[in-house]
Amino acid sequence: MEDKIRVLLSEEEVDKRIEELGRQISRDYEGRSVHLICVLKGGVFFTCELAKRITVPVSLDFMSVSSYGADTKSSGVVKIVKDLDEPLEGKDVLIVEDIIDSGRTLSYLIEILHKRHPASISLCTLLDKPERRVADVKVDYVGFRIPDEFVVGYGLDYAQKYRNLPYIGVVEV
Numbered sequence: 001m002e003d004k005i006r007v008l009l010s011e012e013e014v015d016k017r018i019e020e021l022g023r024q025i026s027r028d029y030e031g032r033s034v035h036l037i038c039v040l041k042g043g044v045f046f047t048c049e050l051a052k053r054i055t056v057p058v059s060l061d062f063m064s065v066s067s068y069g070a071d072t073k074s075s076g077v078v079k080i081v082k083d084l085d086e087p088l089e090g091k092d093v094l095i096v097e098d099i100i101d102s103g104r105t106l107s108y109l110i111e112i113l114h115k116r117h118p119a120s121i122s123l124c125t126l127l128d129k130p131e132r133r134v135a136d137v138k139v140d141y142v143g144f145r146i147p148d149e150f151v152v153g154y155g156l157d158y159a160q161k162y163r164n165l166p167y168i169g170v171v172e173v
């Protein structure tokens with residue numbers, strides 16, 4: 001059966017905001033390069049669109065950590081499924097995430113990446129659900145703060161479905 005999806009943020013709104021973030025990041029990293037770490041799989045659509053809007057030199061790497069099963073609730077378990085290809089030593093790292101929910105995934109990730117001695121680590125997320133925060137994480141760039149609803153699209157999935165939606169929607173149950 002098809003799920004009913006309500007549009008929360010339209011394709012136009014998302015694209016416009018990513019353009020703004022790209023401009024802001026380009027200003028903040030002026031004179032430097034930025035090493036984007038895309039958190040798979042959810043971060044991939046956002047990372048690509050964001051990278052295209054950044055005007056300082058960009059390098060890219062990918063990492064996959066899991067904190068969720070097919071369920072919509074956090075299991076609290078975080079593990080590295082795929083590690084980065086490149087060392088981080090001396091790099092200005094910008095982690096790019098789809099969404100920060102409890103914050104557990106990111107606080108764990110930041111902790112392990114710090115041990116690899118980057119010059120700096122910042123965090124950029126397309127969506128933030130501040131009400132749900134359990135772990136304390138400092139987010140440098142936020143696309144949109146959203147209410148506590150389960151969202152899909154633009155990389156975000158519900159049991160691996162809907163990642164390809166060009167907008168952010170809520171699955172109606």
Ligand code: IMP
Binds near residue numbers: 042068100150151152
């Ligand atoms: P956290 O560790 O609780 O912050 O979980 C973050 C991860 O959970 C995200 O990177 C997503 O993969 C997933 N997640 C959290 N909220 C949602 C949602 O509303 N829709 C889809 N995935 C979500």
Ligand code: MG
Binds near residue numbers: 039041
């Ligand atoms: Mg994610």
